[in-house]
Amino acid sequence: MQARYKLLIHVDEDSRERLNMALSMAYNLLDVVGEGNAEVVLVFNVRGPMALMRGSLDDYARERVNELMSMGVRFYVCSIALRSLGVRREDLIDGVEVVDSGIKKIVELEGQGFAYVKP
Structure with missing residues (x-):
């Protein structure tokens, strides 16, 4: 069965409030x-x-991320951003997926009918 609702949430800031x-x-x-x-x-x-680096999440965010992952929510991280920030994959929390380009992923998802939201 195909999901009735498709939501893409874009996070481009290192902000606890935005996360x-x-x-x-x-x-x-x-x-x-x-x-x-x-x-x-x-x-x-x-x-x-x-915002997804090991040790950067407060208790609320850590619990919510784990809960969302267990519900099937996917977390994609841009490899270009990682390079420009000097962050290694192993510096990120478990369960995130590194993609070749965040903007490319956004375009692909919008093409698949995902609604774009940016907090």
Whole structure:
């Protein structure tokens, strides 16, 4: 069965407030429509990957990220941003997927019918 709702959340800042807003948006949609009715992805580029570095998440964000991952939410991180920030893959939390280009991933997802939201 194809998801009825497709949500793409774009995070391009290293901001705890923006990250928490993005995580809340993802959780709230899944809570309202049900896990089986939505496909949710978050794409992190520019400075956004800094928010997903090991040790950077507060307790709320860490719990919410783990919960969202267990619900099938995917977290994509731009490899170009990682290079420009000097961040290695192993510096990121477990469970994120590194993609060749964050903007390319956004364009692909929008082409697949994902609604774009930027907190």
